[in-house]
Amino acid sequence: MNFGSHFSYAMTVFLMMAGLFVVIARGNLIKQLVGLGILQTSVYLLYIAPGKLIGGTAPIISAQFQIYSNPLPHVLILTAIVVGVATLALGLALVVRIRETYDTIEEDEILARDHGEPAHDGA
């Protein structure tokens, strides 16, 4: 086992943790959704990378090629991408509604408003 053989996993984990960090640490709802998107793309990488075979080609059957990458993760991730954009759209619609009701998209200000305190910007 060397470093190169597991580099794709390490990269995946780094992206995943960057997304997780954004989701936990940032209070802005739109930024949290972008962070969730990064977390999601890292999962695409987690699925696709093990399916690759060096020297292989895309899984389109042709007489010229013998080795193909694994088609099943591709199918799963195609579904995941489409479902991901659907959830993103729904999340953004919720953000717009929250903006209408609270006039802010910062989590801290929403919590302050809920507890009956004046908002930080005085609005």
Added chain:
Amino acid sequence: MAITVIVLVRSRNLFSVVVMGGIYSFLMATVLVALDAPDVAMTEASVGAGMSTVLLLSALYLCRSEEAKSLRGLWLPLAVAVTTGGMLVFGTLDLPAFSDPAAPIHTHVAPRYLNDALRETGVPNVVTDVLASYRGFDTLGEVTVVFTAGAGVIALLRRRRNRKQAGPQ
């Protein structure tokens, strides 16, 4: 790609965050091409980099585009992220190495599709075979999910428009 992500995490201007997200998606699509997944890469480039960016920008148009300074400390989330990441990296040490032909993922179900899909369906692209032919019912479920999400978005945004019309009176 890592640099893009770091800039994205640190940036407070939401417009640049969204644009960096688009760049990140395109880079991810390029990586997917390198990993022999052209179908996924095309979907990621069009849906991830295209549609998501448009959706985020239209949401930004309706909201304020500057992020306020967070009141919470950064060290606890950072510690959580680093600890989880460390444990995940430790877990990946037991996974098969990159591009190992003997890994379970290449020996179980995939060869059956690769060997028989062309004869059984007549379509050379195996991804399309599995998606539309073998697992067509799951794709129908996926369409249902997208439809439900669209219905939810319309329901949420329509209430808002009604209230706005009622507001000035």
